[in-house]
Amino acid sequence: MRILIIHSRYLSGSVSGENRVVEDEERLLVEAGHDVSVWSPSPEVAGALDHVRSGASAIWSVAAAREVRRRVARGGIDVVHAHNLFPTLSPAALRAARAGGAATLVTLHNFRLMCLPANFLRDNEVCEDCLGRLPWRGVVHRCYRGSALGSAALAASLGVHRAAGTFDEVTMYLAVSDFVRRKHIEAGLAPERIAVKPNFAWPAPARVGPGEYFLFLGRLAAEKGVDTLLAAWAAGEPLGRLLVVGEGPEAAALRARARAGVEFRSQVPAEEVPGLMAGARALMVPSRWYEAAPRSIIEAYAAGVPVLASDIGALPESVRDGESGFLAPPDDPTAWAEAARRLLDDEESGRLGRGARSLWEERYRPEQALDALEGAYRMAISQRRSRRTRSTKGGNRRS
Numbered sequence: 001m002r003i004l005i006i007h008s009r010y011l012s013g014s015v016s017g018e019n020r021v022v023e024d025e026e027r028l029l030v031e032a033g034h035d036v037s038v039w040s041p042s043p044e045v046a047g048a049l050d051h052v053r054s055g056a057s058a059i060w061s062v063a064a065a066r067e068v069r070r071r072v073a074r075g076g077i078d079v080v081h082a083h084n085l086f087p088t089l090s091p092a093a094l095r096a097a098r099a100g101g102a103a104t105l106v107t108l109h110n111f112r113l114m115c116l117p118a119n120f121l122r123d124n125e126v127c128e129d130c131l132g133r134l135p136w137r138g139v140v141h142r143c144y145r146g147s148a149l150g151s152a153a154l155a156a157s158l159g160v161h162r163a164a165g166t167f168d169e170v171t172m173y174l175a176v177s178d179f180v181r182r183k184h185i186e187a188g189l190a191p192e193r194i195a196v197k198p199n200f201a202w203p204a205p206a207r208v209g210p211g212e213y214f215l216f217l218g219r220l221a222a223e224k225g226v227d228t229l230l231a232a233w234a235a236g237e238p239l240g241r242l243l244v245v246g247e248g249p250e251a252a253a254l255r256a257r258a259r260a261g262v263e264f265r266s267q268v269p270a271e272e273v274p275g276l277m278a279g280a281r282a283l284m285v286p287s288r289w290y291e292a293a294p295r296s297i298i299e300a301y302a303a304g305v306p307v308l309a310s311d312i313g314a315l316p317e318s319v320r321d322g323e324s325g326f327l328a329p330p331d332d333p334t335a336w337a338e339a340a341r342r343l344l345d346d347e348e349s350g351r352l353g354r355g356a357r358s359l360w361e362e363r364y365r366p367e368q369a370l371d372a373l374e375g376a377y378r379m380a381i382s383q384r385r386s387r388r389t390r391s392t393k394g395g396n397r398r399s
Contacts, residue, residue: 001377003029004071004102006093007040007083015219015246015267017295018109021199022083028200028370037075039067041088058087058150059157065096072100079377081105086112086154091161098169103380108175108194110292113167114187116144116154121223121289126312132187134159171380176293177314183290195376199293200369201360204274204302210349211281211305213241213263214340217273217296218285220248225286225310227254231333232340234259239340242284245276277303282343282352285309288330293318301360306352308339323355 005026010016022040029036041064057064068089072080080097082089082104097104110118115130116138122129129137135155138144144151161167173189174197175181181194218224226244233242234257242262244254255264268276273296277283283300285291290313297307297318307325309315321327326339343349 001374001381002035002076002078003037003377004068004075004077004080004097005036005038005040005083006068006080006089006097007038008086008088009040009042010084011042012219017199018084020270020295021107021109024200024202025081025369025373028366029373032370032374035075037071037077039071043088058090058153059160060092061088061090062092064089065092068093068096069100072097072102077102078381079103079105081107081377083107083109084112086157090157091166094170095164095166098171101384103171103377103384104169105172105174105376105380106170107197108173108180108184108292111180111183111290113158114183116151119223119289120183124222124288126288126290131183134162171384172376174376177317179290179314179317180292197372197376198363198369199295199298200364200366201295201298201302202366204299205278206357207278207280207304207353210346210353212279213243214239214282214284214308214343215276215280215305216242216244216246216284216286217276218246218294220244220246220251220254222250223287223289224248224250225288225330226250227257228286228288228331228333228336229284230254230257230259230262232337233262235333236337237341239337240281240344243276243280273299274303277305280305281349282325282340283307284340285315286328286330286336287312287315289313291315298360298364301356301364304353304357306343306349306356308336308343320355320359323352324359325352325356 007022010019026036026038080102085091094104111120112118116135120126120128122141139151139155142148142151144154173194175194176199178196181196184194185191216226220226233239238261245265245268247267277300283296283305285294287310292314300307307319309319309327310330311327312330316327319325319327328335328339
């Protein structure tokens with residue numbers, strides 16, 4: 001198949017899970033013999049004028065639509081697979097792909113088509129005010145990066161393209177978890193148009209022994225709940241070593257709160273992640289927002305490392321409580337301390353690590369991801385051809 005992947009690249013580079021998904025799926029498809037091209041522009045936002053241009057592009061990027069149309073025509077593309085659309089591509093790129101005759105797929109990594117910050121979180125609490133509605137409440141609250149202009153541009157884009165039927169013309173949506181699928185159905189997307197296609201992880205060095213430290217790996221932002229871990233480590237009996245790896249807006253405040261047994265490190269390149277995982281007793285995911293499908297969890301599973309995660313969003317889908325790790329309530333340091341204490345038992349850590357590795361083999365291997373992608377592409381191409389045939393016959397009847 002001839003496939004064009006389009007993605008508005010996040011400036012965080014390899015730290016971005018979506019950026020890495022795009023890179024990994026490209027590699028997966030190329031190694032399987034498909035003809036794959038990727039267009040992944042990055043936003044250029046330096047001054048006030050750039051912010052204005054970026055906002056306009058988010059609504060309807062004429063330049064992106066023109067480029068997608070050109071690439072589809074030049075490459076004889078069968079499938080255009082979109083990931084992040086904002087701000088450089090805009091949904092106009094989907095219209096261009098469809099007009100060029102390609103089947104179009106969109107991976108739903110988060111809740112961007114319903115919620116301006118894409119996470120259903122406001123003031124550190126779950127917020128569904130915009131679910132099933134135009135997100136003008138998000139403009140009032142400046143939900144997109146605290147920017148009135150950015151929030152208005154994104155809301156305008158969603159409103160314009162809903163009215164224009166852009167999202168109705170997408171051939172198929174691929175949700176990264178069933179939770180993400182259900183939320184989009186609640187918002188009005190037809191169930192038959194959304195399939196669940198989980199992310200995958202490459203094979204990794206297996207952990208030897210029960211692990212040396214508890215590991216948090218990710219962005220140091222309020223929604224990630226690292227403060228819950230620090231509170232758990234500050235109270236009661238010692239819980240061993242906690243290694244916090246990452247950077248973000250909360251980094252300075254979190255470092256200032258750290259107590260004995262807690263170590264901070266700056267974010268690491270993607271190639272260093274397997275080594276960190278291989279030494280972990282457990283991966284910690286204390287999020288307080290609707291996590292969609294953290295890539296770090298399946299990377300932990302590939303290394304045979306159990307996961308302690310919040311019981312919220314899609315995390316209960318990924319973590320089998322008592323089999324591949326434990327679930328704990330978000331924002332409950334006592335419950336997190338108790339769960340971590342259970343993992344201090346070497347036998348328990350080993351048992352859950354074996355369960356984690358088994359779950360990776362069952363759900364998250366590259367071979368399974370390739371089968372799912374190829375199946376989705378074939379189905380989308382078939383549906384696209386069927387619709388074109390019906391359209392042609394309808395036109396003939398009218399003539």
